[in-house]
Amino acid sequence: MSRPMEEDANVKNEEEEFNTGPLSVLMMSVKNNTQVLINCRNNRKLLGRVRAFDRHCNMVLENVREMWTEVPKTGKGKKKAQPVNKDRFISKMFLRGDSVIIVLRNPK
């Protein structure tokens, strides 16, 4: 991890990578305090601000609304369950990067 060798003319250092590459979506949320929508592997969506991230997409998120949909599990026993939208609020959380499917920037 020696910096002189890393900042070779042909090799972008990781900060530039974070600023211009795919993870710039996360970098923008950190810098501009904007929200992102994360589609998570538990099939839930997380809407919140990114406070910190790393190359694995591990993140600390703030003011997160977690949204998902459930079926009430055949309350009547006759398989008449309608999917219901649910959500919960989490003020501060760490998200492990391997649960991330996609990160969407908030449309202006």
Place this chain on the structure above:
Amino acid sequence: MLFFSYFKDLVGREVTVELKNDLAIRGTLHSVDQYLNIKLENTRVVDQEKYPHLLSVRNCFIRGSVVRYVQLPPEGVDIELLHDATRREARDG
């Protein structure tokens, strides 16, 4: 390394770890390692009726790879510190 340092600073605080199998465990963060494996003390399962098999467990080791979320104490995040650390991590790789 960024989040490893962050969790080391959080040792002693109460957190809720939600695992990939949907189990949620509340406990005091005892220790963490470079893989973000977690040791919790004074653990209680969050939804007791739904997951009765861990009722008597008070201390546990959680492999980092099975963690989905860690819910942090509301006063637990020093934003500026994390923000600077993110930039430093980006710079140093």
